[in-house]
Amino acid sequence: MEDCTFCKIIKGEIPSTKVYEDDEVLAFNDINPAAPIHILVIPKKHIKSLLEVDKEDERLIGKIYRIINQIAEEKKFDKNGFRVIVNCGKDGGQEVEHLHFHILAGKPLGEKII
Numbered sequence: 416m417e418d419c420t421f422c423k424i425i426k427g428e429i430p431s432t433k434v435y436e437d438d439e440v441l442a443f444n445d446i447n448p449a450a451p452i453h454i455l456v457i458p459k460k461h462i463k464s465l466l467e468v469d470k471e472d473e474r475l476i477g478k479i480y481r482i483i484n485q486i487a488e489e490k491k492f493d494k495n496g497f498r499v500i501v502n503c504g505k506d507g508g509q510e511v512e513h514l515h516f517h518i519l520a521g522k523p524l525g526e527k528i529i
């Protein structure tokens with residue numbers, strides 16, 4: 416089966432502007448930013464969506480949140496704050512079927528759904 420868009424980014428087959436990388440996690444700028452700072456954080460393991468997260472992924476998901484907080488400090492938007500969004504499935508508006516965490520920052524993010 417063909418790799419998904421984000422697996423291609425992980426493999427370097429699609430270029431991206433990387434913000435963070437280790438053996439398990441990659442963070443890169445969103446191609447169509449919805450805020451001055453819009454970073455996607457993904458596990459290198461191809462997990463289709465939040466619904467596919469298994470018990471064995473619990474440590475990895477915790478690590479992703481720690482990396483988000485590290486990026487916030489490094490990029491200096493920790494003090495002003497930010498928003499983390501995970502879209503899941505059709506009604507959630509998920510377009511790329513590889514689990515990803517949107518980080519939005521750099522301005523008051525305005526309208527809140529909740």
Ligand code: 5GP
Nearest residue numbers: 420429431444445446447502508509510511
């Ligand atoms: P979703 O709607 O699935 O939650 O978010 C997918 C996100 O991936 C969108 O914000 C979209 O702009 C971003 N995206 C889709 N294709 C690419 C790509 O090839 N490169 C980068 N950097 N971002 C992408």
Ligand code: ZN
Nearest residue numbers: 419422461513
């Ligand atoms: Zn993938």
